[in-house]
Structure formats: C-alpha cells, structure tokens
Amino acid sequence: MSMLTPDLCIIGAGSGGLSLAAGAVQMGASVVLIEGAEMGGDCLNSGCVPSKALLAAGRVAEVMRQAGPFGITPVAPVIDFAAVQDHVTQVIAGIAPHDSQERFEGLGVTVLRGWARFVSPREVEAAGHRIRARRFVIATGARAVMPPVPGIDTVPCLTNETIFALRERPEHLLILGGGPIGIEMAQAHRRLGARVTVIEAARALGREDPDCAAVVLGALRDEGVEFREEQAVVRLRAVDGGIEVVLADGAVLTGSHFMVAAGRAPALERLDLHAGGVAHSARGVTVGANLRSVSNRRVYAVGDAAGGPQFTHAAGAHAGVVIRQVLLGLPAKAAPQMPRVSYTDPELAQVGLTEAEARAVHGKRLTVLRAEFSGNDRARAERKGRGLVKVMVVRGRPVGASIAGPQAGELIGLWALAIAARVRIGTVAGLILPYPTLGETAKRAAGAYFLARLFDNPPLKRVVRLVQRLVP
Numbered sequence: 001m002s003m004l005t006p007d008l009c010i011i012g013a014g015s016g017g018l019s020l021a022a023g024a025v026q027m028g029a030s031v032v033l034i035e036g037a038e039m040g041g042d043c044l045n046s047g048c049v050p051s052k053a054l055l056a057a058g059r060v061a062e063v064m065r066q067a068g069p070f071g072i073t074p075v076a077p078v079i080d081f082a083a084v085q086d087h088v089t090q091v092i093a094g095i096a097p098h099d100s101q102e103r104f105e106g107l108g109v110t111v112l113r114g115w116a117r118f119v120s121p122r123e124v125e126a127a128g129h130r131i132r133a134r135r136f137v138i139a140t141g142a143r144a145v146m147p148p149v150p151g152i153d154t155v156p157c158l159t160n161e162t163i164f165a166l167r168e169r170p171e172h173l174l175i176l177g178g179g180p181i182g183i184e185m186a187q188a189h190r191r192l193g194a195r196v197t198v199i200e201a202a203r204a205l206g207r208e209d210p211d212c213a214a215v216v217l218g219a220l221r222d223e224g225v226e227f228r229e230e231q232a233v234v235r236l237r238a239v240d241g242g243i244e245v246v247l248a249d250g251a252v253l254t255g256s257h258f259m260v261a262a263g264r265a266p267a268l269e270r271l272d273l274h275a276g277g278v279a280h281s282a283r284g285v286t287v288g289a290n291l292r293s294v295s296n297r298r299v300y301a302v303g304d305a306a307g308g309p310q311f312t313h314a315a316g317a318h319a320g321v322v323i324r325q326v327l328l329g330l331p332a333k334a335a336p337q338m339p340r341v342s343y344t345d346p347e348l349a350q351v352g353l354t355e356a357e358a359r360a361v362h363g364k365r366l367t368v369l370r371a372e373f374s375g376n377d378r379a380r381a382e383r384k385g386r387g388l389v390k391v392m393v394v395r396g397r398p399v400g401a402s403i404a405g406p407q408a409g410e411l412i413g414l415w416a417l418a419i420a421a422r423v424r425i426g427t428v429a430g431l432i433l434p435y436p437t438l439g440e441t442a443k444r445a446a447g448a449y450f451l452a453r454l455f456d457n458p459p460l461k462r463v464v465r466l467v468q469r470l471v472p
Helices: 017-027 041-044 049-065 082-100 101-107 180-191 210-222 312-326 353-364 377-381 408-422 425-430 440-455 460-471
Strands: 002-005 008-012 031-035 112-113 117-120 123-125 130-131 135-138 141-144 172-176 195-200 226-231 233-239 241-246 252-257 257-260 264-266 297-299 340-341 347-354 368-374 388-394 399-405
Touching: 008 017, 008 257, 017 031, 017 041, 017 135, 017 312, 031 425, 041 049, 041 082, 049 082, 049 180, 082 101, 101 112, 101 135, 130 297, 130 399, 135 312, 135 425, 141 180, 141 312, 172 180, 172 241, 180 195, 180 210, 195 252, 210 226, 210 347, 210 388, 233 399, 241 257, 297 312, 347 408, 353 368, 353 388, 353 399, 368 440, 377 440, 388 440, 408 425, 425 440
Parallel strands: 002 130, 008 031, 008 135, 031 112, 135 297, 172 195, 172 257, 195 226
Antiparallel strands: 117 123, 123 130, 141 264, 233 241, 241 252, 340 347, 347 399, 368 388, 388 399
16 A cells, blocks of 8 residues: 655545645645546536536426517427436536546646545555545535435435436425425426425425515426425335325325435544544544544535535635645634525525524614515616615624525625625615616615615604705
8 A cells, every 4th residue: 555645635625625635735735536436526416516407407397388478479398308407418528527526637737546544643645545644625515314214215215316317307306404405406397397395304495584485386286396394204114106105294205206305414423533633423534623623633524525515615614724724824714604506496595693583683773674576676677676685784894694585696686795895875875786686675774774864864854845945
C-alpha cells in the first residue's frame, strides 16, 4: 500500500469537495480527492440537476395546456416519458465534464476512486493507498432516509437516487414526504401525466412560511396533485399492480410506484470516524462555526456532512470557509443565513427568518411588509400574479424574506444580500429598477415600510400645507 502525503485530503467529490479541490490546487496546495461513487456527487447525478431538468420538461407540458388565456389554442401534450428521461440524462452529461476525474487530474489533483476510511486520527485508506495529510475535509454528502414503517423493506421504494432511472411513466406515484424534494417530484410527474398523491405526517412544506406555502400547495392542488396531510403511514405491502399504503386514519391507497422523500442523513457510515477520533452524531460531523472538528483539529467537514443546511450552495460556500483557514491561515466562519428555494411553479424561496421565527425572536419590534404579485405589472402581463413577497424588518433592517411566486429563486438574491450586508430598508425602497420587472416587488414591499409615515401622518400633512402657503 503506497503512502501519499498531500497538504489536503478531501473525501467526497460532490459540490463542496470539488469546489475545495479546484480552489486549493490552483492556489498551490497538493490535493488528494477521494470518491467512491460518481464524480459530481448527489447534485449532478441524483439531485439538483436531474430534478430541475425534469421540472423543466413538466413546465413545457403545462404551458401547452394553459395557452388559452393568451389567445392561443391549448393542446394536450403527447409525452414520451422515456424521451423526457433522455433529456434529463443529456443535461447531466453536458455538465459532467466540468466535474470529471479527467478535468481535476488536469488541474493537478490526485483523484482516487474508492471508499475512504480513517485508520488513525491522521491517516485515511482508500483505493490501495494510505493518505497522511496535513488536513482532511469530509465532504461525503447525504443519503435518503428510510423511515421505520412496517413493510417498507418488502416493497420497491424509489428515492431521488433512483427515480430518474424510470423509463415508463408511473400510473399513480405515491410520495411519502411533503418537503421540497417530494413537492418538486409531485409537480413534475403530475405535469408529465402521472396521478400523484403526497402523504405527509405533519403539514406539507411545514418548514416554510404558511402564507407562502399555501400559494404553492394551492397551485399543485389545482393541477391535480392529491395531498394526505397529518397522516402517518402505518403499513406497506406489495399487491397486484403496485404498492398498498395504509394510513393512520385507516385509509388505504394503492399506487403503481412508491417514492420515499422523508429526509436525508449525512453519509458517514463508511468512514470509521471512531478510528479517526472524529466526533459525530446522526446530524453529521460535530464541528464549530469554522467547520473544524471539535475532536480532531486536522479534520474539517463541509456541506451535508457538517450537519447544517443540506444545499449545494451551502457546500460551495463552506469550501470557501475552509480554504481561507487551511490555505491562507485566516479566521473564517460559515454564514449564518443560507437562502433556500423549492423549484416548483410558482417557486418558493426563503432567506433569514420566517415571520413566525422573527416574531419569536423580536416580538413587537417586528414589522412585516407584504407585496402581492397581483400588483406587479410584469406578473400580470405573464398571467403569473399568484403569490406574494413578505419581508421581516426590525429597526429598519430586514431580518428575513419569504417569496412565493414567479422566479422567486432569482428574486431572493437581493434580500440575501440586504440581510448579509445589513442594508437598511430605505436603501431597497430607493432602488431604481427597470419597468416592468418582477424585481419591482422588492421595491414595493420595502416602500410599504414608509407608507404610514408618509400618508397617515397628520403632523407631516400640516407641514406640507404650511410649505404650500409660504414657499413661493
């Protein structure tokens, strides 16, 4: 077994690991990158990229159905489900070279294909090599969690890791889990012609602002997605023609396919973290705000493995935090605010505190601003007036924003910047934005902060009247 002694050993070639490897090697560090599965990780192969490609196909089909209000004869789309999956595969293939072993080896990274495990607090073994590095970074991502439902091991279960391999459209897709993954897959498959039922033990999109979640869930219901909320699954079994699901209220559902979207857990089981002296829990590696292991100072964790927000952009941001510390010797901490988006139609985006969270923290100091997309001329022109912007403001500065509506994922960026930079709400209200754009909803919401001060202010009105009499 050969010995490698790089400056940095990265375990996992997903978003965080790849960003870190590319940055580190180009800044002069020697890097070993280990990947036991596919380069690009979950995001490229079974997460962000294929799901958005499938949603895009569903969106095209829905546009064909909903063309009537624009004066165009609507048509029922003829959907070749296998060809749709070919589209998904082609999108992945187009991005894959950027994440490939060949590209990273061309940058100067030593890429090992195999599963890594710690053999001591400062050594890892993988693919016939032992690696003794100055620093290790765990970037192994997450895997789908299988809930302890009786019979779940006796029926075929799809997850985000397997659903994109389907070549035939499900007749009736049952989805266990009403979070972002489940909701996105529900809308995509419904628009592509499948019957879809979402089963959620609590409330669908329960983490999100209720007003904004209601916009998205209402749109999905209008399209024919069925919901069984506040219903736990008590039993599963295979039956002729599919899977039978028994709910807590005694209802029995039968579907042709069953997908589990009930959460994800950090993929740490292969690493033998005990041998590496790396403290961890079910949430992930136990790290400080600087993403450094609390028990082994040679080890860092990023992305899902660090136990924080399970987003590709979080992993990429974490890579920058580690680079500043490991390569430049500078202090750095992970950002406390991380925007998130559910890419349904309409989209649902959040950054900072929701209204409920802000009220719990700030109480009566909180002001909640609202702007409806129905009042935005661009949204009206495109017949996408369903939705709203909510901004949570404390002492003149935004602390959170919730958006449900067209291109919410694009619009949340302004509020992410405003919160991170502690921009005053008046600065947003004073923005000059092109007309007509959806971005004007930000200006409209921010302007609401000053309406009462300007238009329902008797002393100000007296001043205005006085100025009109006295100033020539």
